[in-house]
Amino acid sequence: MLDETQLTKHVTFQRPAWLGDSITANNGLASVHYHDILAANWHAERSDNLGISGSTVGSRYDAMAARYQSIPADADFIAVFGGVNDYGRNQPLGQYGDTTITTFYGALTILLTGLQTTWPTVPKLFISAIHIGSDFGGSFRATTNGLGYRQADYEAAIEQVTADYSVPHLSLYHDAGITFAIPAQAAIYSVDTLHPNNAGHQVIARKVQAFLDSHF
Numbered sequence: 001m002l003d004e005t006q007l008t009k010h011v012t013f014q015r016p017a018w019l020g021d022s023i024t025a026n027n028g029l030a031s032v033h034y035h036d037i038l039a040a041n042w043h044a045e046r047s048d049n050l051g052i053s054g055s056t057v058g059s060r061y062d063a064m065a066a067r068y069q070s071i072p073a074d075a076d077f078i079a080v081f082g083g084v085n086d087y088g089r090n091q092p093l094g095q096y097g098d099t100t101i102t103t104f105y106g107a108l109t110i111l112l113t114g115l116q117t118t119w120p121t122v123p124k125l126f127i128s129a130i131h132i133g134s135d136f137g138g139s140f141r142a143t144t145n146g147l148g149y150r151q152a153d154y155e156a157a158i159e160q161v162t163a164d165y166s167v168p169h170l171s172l173y174h175d176a177g178i179t180f181a182i183p184a185q186a187a188i189y190s191v192d193t194l195h196p197n198n199a200g201h202q203v204i205a206r207k208v209q210a211f212l213d214s215h216f
Contacts, residue, residue: 011212012042013077017050019064020081022195023129024051029195035079037205048072057082058091058107065107068114077123078115079208084129084194087154088140090147096160105157112165123216126162127208128155130172130200131179133186133193140194142181170211178203
């Protein structure tokens with residue numbers, strides 16, 4: 001059962017759309033997700049989940065920079081929760097000013113240009129992941145990925161490009177109040193130091209609601 005008592009009803013939306021990866025997708029890693037909690041609290045008419053496990057912003061896997069076009073035309077709020085798979089799947093970071101989907105900087109530019117052009121009046125939010133730990137394995141580790149980049153490097157790109165396109169950015173990497181790189185916190189709030197569990201999703205939902213209340 002969803003815990004609505006932990007959220008205060010302030011900013012609400014009726015037709016939210018959630019573009020994301022495995023943290024957003026209904027994949028069995030948690031029984032309730034941040035967007036389920038929010039949509040229930042808002043008594044939304046509908047809530048469109050466009051999460052795909054493994055999805056990157058860039059071209060490596062089910063690119064959000066391409067599939068944002070599947071967001072319903074009548075969405076009244078658009079949230080993008082992404083970037084951690086670009087880090088973990090070794091999406092080339094590129095550099096500021098890139099405009100190609102094959103680099104993270106370029107894919108962010110394509111994605112945010114598309115969102116601001118197609119839905120010019122709809123409120124938008126970009127959410128970036130909590131600092132991950134090392135248990136998931138592969139290039140998803142707390143130090144560097146296979147290209148030698150840190151999660152913080154992708155975080156810095158998100159901060160820079162969202163600012164350029166006036167898309168509010170909720171950095172859970174910096175502002176979640178928890179980090180999966182600390183085993184004691186990961187054991188309480190995560191499944192595998194990458195994906196949040198039910199308790200982790202409750203934290204994310206509260207952070208999103210507080211951010212919306214202070215920015216919209």
